[in-house]
Amino acid sequence: xxxxxxxxxxxxxxxxxxxxxxxxxxxxxxxxxxxxxxxxxxxxxxxxxxxxxxxxxxxxxxxxxxxxxxxxxxxxxxxxxxxxxxxxxxxxxxxxxxxxxxxxxxxxxxxxxxxxxxxxxxxxxxxxxxxxxxxxxxxxxxxxxxxxxxxxxxxxxxxxxxxxxxxxxxxxxxxxxxxxxxxxxxxxxxxxxxxxxxxxxxxxxxxxxxxxxxxxxxxxxxxxxxxxxxxxxxxxxxxxxxxxxxxxxxxxxxxxxxxxxxxxxxxxxxxxxxxxxxxxxxxxxxxxxxxxxxxxxxxxxxxxxxxxxxxxxxxxxxxxxxxxxxxxxxxxxxxxxxxxxxxxxxxxxxxxxxxxxxxxxxxxxxxxxxxxxxxxxxxxxxxxxxxxxxxxxxxxxxxxxxxxxxxxxxxxxxxxxxxxxxxxxxxxxxxxxxxxxxxxxxxxxxxxxxxxxxxxxxxxxxxxxxxxxxxxxxxxxxxxxxxxxxxxxxxxxxxxxxxxxxxxxxxxxxxxxxxxxxxxxxxxxxxxxxxxxxxxxxxxxxxxxxxxxxxxxxxxxxxxxxxxxxxxxxxxxxxxxxxxxxxxxxxxxxxxxxxxxxxxxxxxxxxxxxxxxxxxxxxxxxxxxxxxxxxxxxxxxxxxxxxxxxxxxxxxxxx
Numbered sequence: 001x002x003x004x005x006x007x008x009x010x011x012x013x014x015x016x017x018x019x020x021x022x023x024x025x026x027x028x029x030x031x032x033x034x035x036x037x038x039x040x041x042x043x044x045x046x047x048x049x050x051x052x053x054x055x056x057x058x059x060x061x062x063x064x065x066x067x068x069x070x071x072x073x074x075x076x077x078x079x080x081x082x083x084x085x086x087x088x089x090x091x092x093x094x095x096x097x098x099x100x101x102x103x104x105x106x107x108x109x110x111x112x113x114x115x116x117x118x119x120x121x122x123x124x125x126x127x128x129x130x131x132x133x134x135x136x137x138x139x140x141x142x143x144x145x146x147x148x149x150x151x152x153x154x155x156x157x158x159x160x161x162x163x164x165x166x167x168x169x170x171x172x173x174x175x176x177x178x179x180x181x182x183x184x185x186x187x188x189x190x191x192x193x194x195x196x197x198x199x200x201x202x203x204x205x206x207x208x209x210x211x212x213x214x215x216x217x218x219x220x221x222x223x224x225x226x227x228x229x230x231x232x233x234x235x236x237x238x239x240x241x242x243x244x245x246x247x248x249x250x251x252x253x254x255x256x257x258x259x260x261x262x263x264x265x266x267x268x269x270x271x272x273x274x275x276x277x278x279x280x281x282x283x284x285x286x287x288x289x290x291x292x293x294x295x296x297x298x299x300x301x302x303x304x305x306x307x308x309x310x311x312x313x314x315x316x317x318x319x320x321x322x323x324x325x326x327x328x329x330x331x332x333x334x335x336x337x338x339x340x341x342x343x344x345x346x347x348x349x350x351x352x353x354x355x356x357x358x359x360x361x362x363x364x365x366x367x368x369x370x371x372x373x374x375x376x377x378x379x380x381x382x383x384x385x386x387x388x389x390x391x392x393x394x395x396x397x398x399x400x401x402x403x404x405x406x407x408x409x410x411x412x413x414x415x416x417x418x419x420x421x422x423x424x425x426x427x428x429x430x431x432x433x434x435x436x437x438x439x440x441x442x443x444x445x446x447x448x449x450x451x452x453x454x455x456x457x458x459x460x461x462x463x464x465x466x467x468x469x470x471x472x473x474x475x476x477x478x479x480x481x482x483x484x485x486x487x488x489x490x491x492x493x494x495x496x497x498x499x500x501x502x503x504x505x506x507x508x509x510x511x512x513x514x515x516x517x518x519x520x521x522x523x524x525x526x527x528x529x530x531x532x533x534x535x536x537x538x539x540x541x542x543x544x545x546x547x548x549x550x551x552x553x554x555x556x557x558x559x560x561x562x563x564x565x566x567x568x569x570x571x572x573x574x575x576x577x578x579x580x581x582x583x584x585x586x587x588x589x590x591x592x593x594x595x596x597x598x599x600x601x602x603x604x605x606x607x608x609x610x611x612x613x614x615x616x617x618x619x620x621x622x623x624x625x626x627x628x629x630x631x632x633x634x635x636x637x638x639x640x641x642x643x644x645x646x647x648x649x650x651x652x653x654x655x
Contacts, residue, residue, distance in 0.1 A: 007289050008341065011263060012351040013218045014293070020214050020260040021355035023050045024376070025363065028590065029533050032627075033561040036423025036619045039066055039182035040100075043627055045189040045272020046380035048537055053096040053256055058182050061426040062400065063624050065103075066182040068175075070096035072258075075170035077212030077226035077295075082127040083134035084228040085212075086171050090138055091229050091297040093175040095203060095256035098239055098299070099186040101247045102177040106143060106239045112174040113149035118156040118166035127169055128153075135171060141232035183624050186246055188255035190269040190302060190326055192276050196252055197306040199320040200262070200285070201299045201313070203238050206230040208286060208294035214260045215293035227296040234317070235297075241316035242299060250309055257298035262291060265300050266332060271349045274380050280324030281335040288336045302326070346377065364530040371589045379591040381539050381628040384557035389643070391623075391636030396646045398430055400637075408652050410455040411438045411448070413505075415474045418461035420502065420618065427618040428457065430638075431645035440477050443484035450491045454652040455498040458505025460563070460616060470525040470566045471507035478512060488512075492610075496655040498548055498648050499610045503564050506602075506612040510569075515605050515612045516577030523575050526568040529595030533565040536593055537627035539585035540601050540615060547581045547604040548651045549611050549644040557585055558640055559626050560615040567594040567614040569603070578603045582613050617641040 014020055023042070027050045032041040040056040043049060054070040072092025078085020090111065102108045113135060117128045139146050155167035179185070202208075206228050210216055216223030229235055245251050257265045262285075266278055285291035303309045306322060313320045327333065332348075334341040353373065360369040393400060410433040414421045425435045433455065442448035450456060464473035478484050491497055492514065501509035507525045509515050516523070528534050540560050542553045582602030584592040592599045594614070602613030621642045623629050629639070 007292055008343070010215060010218060011343070012348065014214045014260055015264065015267075015348060015352040016355055017214050017217060017260075018355055020264055020352070022353045024353070024356040025360040028535055029363065030535055031533070031563045032535050033537075033563055033616065033619045033625070034419060036420070036426065036625060037061065039063065039624045040185050040187070041627065043537065044187045046274055046628060047272055047377055048381065048627060049272045051188050051268050051272055053099050053188060054185075056100055056179055056182050056185055058624070061423070063183065063622050064181055066179040068097055068100040068102065068177050068179045068185070070175045071172060072096060072175070073170055073172045074212065075168040076217060078131065078170045079168050080212050080222050080226045081228075082131040082169060084226045086131045086135035087138045087229045088227060088297065089171050089173045090135060090142070091203060091235065092256065092258050093173040094239060095258070095297055095299055097175045097177060098242050099246060099254050100177070100182075101180045101184050102243060103180045105243050106236055109144050109175050109177040111139060111144055111146045112176070113146050114172040114174070115149065115151045115153065116155055116167060116172065117153050117169040119153040121156060121164070121166060124166070124169060131169065131171060138229070138232060142236050180247070184246055184249055186251045186254045188269050189253055189272045190276065190278070191252040192273075192326060193252060193304060194326060194328075196302050196304050196326060197322050198278070198280065198324045199301045199303060199306065199309065200323045201238055201242070201301070201318060201320050202296060203235050203298050204229050204296040205234045206296065208290045208296050210290060210294055213293055213295045227294065229297060237316050238318045241313050241318045242301070244312055244316070245301070245309060250305065251301050251303055253302040255300050257300065258295055261293035261295050262298065262300070263293060267345065267348055267352070269300065269302070270332065270345050271352065274377065275330065277327045277329050277331045277333070277345055278324055279327045279333040279335070282323060283336050284321050284323070288339075349377065363532055368530045368589055375586070375588050375590065379586045379588070381537060381559045382557055382585065383559060383630050384555070386553055386556050386640055389640050391634055391638060393637045396431075396638070396642060398432060398642070398646065400430055405434050406432050407434065408432060408649050409434050409436060409453045410457065411436045411450060411453045413438045413440070413456050413458050414461070415440045415463035415477065417463045417465050418459050418504065420460035420616065424457050424459050424502070424618045427621050427642070427645050430621070431642065432649040440474070440484060443487050444477065444481040446483045448487070450487045453491070454496060454655070455500070455648055456491060457499070458501040458508050460503030460505055463504055463508075466504070466565070471504050471511055474504070474508050475511040496652070497609065498651065500549065500648075501612040502616055502618065503567070503614055506614050507566060509610070509612040515603055515610050516575065522572040524570040525566050526570045527566045528564070528568055528593060529589065533563070534567070534590065534593040535563045536590060537561055538591055538593065538615070541583050541585050543580065543583060545579060545581040545604065546608045547611055548608045549648050550581045550604070551608065552643060552647055553640055556640060559620065559628055560617060560641070561619045562593050562615050564594070564614055567596070569596040569600040571597070571600065577606050579606065581611065582615070617644055621645075
């Protein structure tokens with residue numbers, strides 16, 4: 001298959017395939033933090049690349065139990081062997097979800113099968129039958145159920161000239177399972193531990209083969225016999241063994257082998273870092289080119305205590321091969337039967353990222369797509385915690401299990417289309433507030449007057465579907481509803497009140513002039529420079545400030561979620577009565593996701609009482625809701641963002 005072309009020449013082409021390459025163009029425009037209960041989403045590591053194997057949402061804000069989901073498919077392999085394609089699709093979904101502690105193990109996983117097939121064409125009905133039977137038999141052998149699914153059986157495109165194009169018959173498998181502890185989930189980001197070891201587990205128990213592989217596609221071939229799972233019982237044992245390791249927190253990082261093969265897996269484990277590399281010896285895996293590019297279901301584990309891990313695996317009847325360890329140099333060194341190869345990780349990461357750039361040009365334009373391509377690797381998420389930060393509930397005097405009223409009242413104000421009221425209410429409650437849910441209809445009707453409330457928070461979301469832009473419709477409700485306007489005016493006339501506007505609520509406060517109390521003439525919120533919704537986990541700096549909520553965080557650099565389409569602060573030079581209390585850590589896009597001059601992310605009134613910010617602190621108050629946070633071994637209860645809400649409650653108590 002390889003002819004005279006070296007694997008070093010073929011590797012960049014494999015990484016550029018849409019099935020293998022970076023999906024940042026897709027993940028950066030969808031809200032990946034909404035609800036404040038997202039414990040794992042697509043992006044991982046310091047530079048937030050879409051590499052995670054699965055997604056996890058916590059069942060509540062306590063953040064222990066949750067639900068994990070993953071997907072798997074193998075269309076190229078299914079073209080060669082429909083039955084093998086079904087087994088590979090199930091295997092991939094399971095090798096993706098295995099990195100979270102599933103309640104009940106493999107038996108606790110349920111699958112959904114979405115059949116995509118060009119039926120009523122010669123041979124395709126028979127192939128579909130073979131694929132469905134194989135999926136059923138394999139699921140039964142594994143002890144997992146497929147209670148639901150969907151059929152799309154008209155996957156044929158006919159053209160006026162008589163030509164037909166058939167979609168490749170495949171099944172897309174979605175896996176779901178209840179997670180016992182969302183904080184134990186394993187990411188694929190390699191940890192800089194020189195004493196750790198990489199272990200390779202072949203889940204297929206069949207010979208490595210290049211059939212249906214990404215490499216075969218690059219070469220314009222099918223590649224012969226596809227991979228398969230030869231022994232369902234052994235696959236189940238390996239799944240259970242890895243679950244034990246996850247539960248015991250013995251895995252530092254882990255990734256599955258699928259599209260692109262083992263070489264892609266190893267590289268992706270280093271891509272989300274800015275430093276460090278790998279050294280691997282693949283001699284035990286057989287012929288080098290096949291070992292690198294075969295897409296047989298397999299797992300790669302980074303472990304600290306290889307002896308203990310191997311003992312657990314051996315007791316479960318699972319074979320694991322030690323293939324390497326992290327290295328300090330930013331290269332991937334491969335040893336094989338005395339031969340040595342050195343690959344530049346950053347150059348290959350750029351090749352892997354290029355498909356995302358090409359697709360991003362269609363949605364963000366050439367200039368910003370190129371800016372993202374040039375900046376993504378130089379804007380790592382960084383932290384500088386306040387010296388007084390302990391990370392514990394006790395450090396802030398908060399009780400997550402409080403059941404008695406504190407007497408300090410806050411109102412979460414929302415409009416139709418708002419979607420952040422629950423996580424905001426939780427942050428306020430956790431900080432010690434008694435929280436009241438206030439809809440605009442309550443204010444407009446007079447049912448709520450805010451007279452006995454000390455703090456209001458205007459929440460994020462898409463009020464009135466944002467069809468009028470930057471919360472103008474929401475602002476109109478206040479301006480043209482007499483009772484709502486009076487309630488707002490009376491609240492802001494008092495000297496013992498605080499207010500916070502986040503995202504859509506920030507737009508509202510700017511639109512109504514609530515931050516600078518009308519003196520910042522002409523201040524506006526404009527669409528992002530990219531003209532699209534921006535979702536990301538970014539670094540922000542808290543400059544020296546006298547804000548009630550952020551003053552004690554002065555000098556900190558923290559990670560936080562952004563999720564908005566119109567977040568660009570347009571502040572005229574003559575505007576007064578406010579101070580900038582939050583800036584994006586990087587001025588360039590996408591670290592500055594909207595293009596605000598001076599990287600402005602949040603402003604506050606001159607007296608420190610009224611704060612408007614585009615990022616979402618309520619979605620980052622727990623470590624497990626942060627997409628990247630240092631030193632997870634701290635076992636923190638909260639992040640420094642909790643302090644902002646606590647300081648607000650303390651200020652009210654002093655008034």
